[in-house]
Amino acid sequence: MRPFLIGICGGSGSGKTSFIRRLRENFTEEQVCIISQDDYYLPREQQHRDVNGEWNFDLPKSFDKKKFRQDIEMLMQGESITIQEYVFNNPNATPKILTFKSAPVIIIEGLFVFHYKKIARQLDLKIFVNAKENLKVIRRILRDQVERGYPLDDVLYKYQHHVLPAYERFILPYKEEADIVVNNNHDFEGGLGVIEGFIRNRLIDGGR
Helix, strand or coil: CCCEEEEEEECCCCCHHHHHHHHHHCCCCCCEEEEEHHHHECCHHHCEECCCCCEECCCHHHECHHHHHHHHHHHHCCCCEEEECCCCCCCCCCCCEEEECCCCEEEEECCCCCCCHHHHCCCCEEEEEECCHHHHHHHHHHHHHHHCCCCHHHHHHHHHHHHHHHHHHHHHHHHHHCCEEEECCCCCHHHHHHHHHHHHHHHHHHCC
């Protein structure tokens, strides 16, 4: 039986990563396979520079879309894939080799999973994680300063010139196409419970 393919999209700082982590805790790798678009970033030297010479990692062309699509197709055919973990250009981090096995439910998450037309057409369920803009900015600052050590000026510049324009052009327009919108202004517990229940029912029905 063909795996059930779920796409999870949302702007930077909306809480996609936290949402995915919570989902991961509730299912085994034999039940659910989760892959992230983040692991398909192209090398820095292949990234676009803006008018001020700053690297812009928030564009659809910042990722190896072809490899991402091919790996999804392999998983959908029941095969396993191997990719190198993306460490966000952290020189102190050693990337791991990640292996993903196909499963009855496959979840792909990332900024542009709805924008990539060939991928979006394959999705059986589209989930959009939503949050207010001011909250996303705060979360981005906390993440990039604390986890990645980026200066505040750099974080704010990228949000204004890269993150927000990309969100408005390549992400927000697809919110209307989502089957489920999970609002994460305070927490996403309600939405998480709905998705968990849906996946469990899908696993039961798929096993019949």
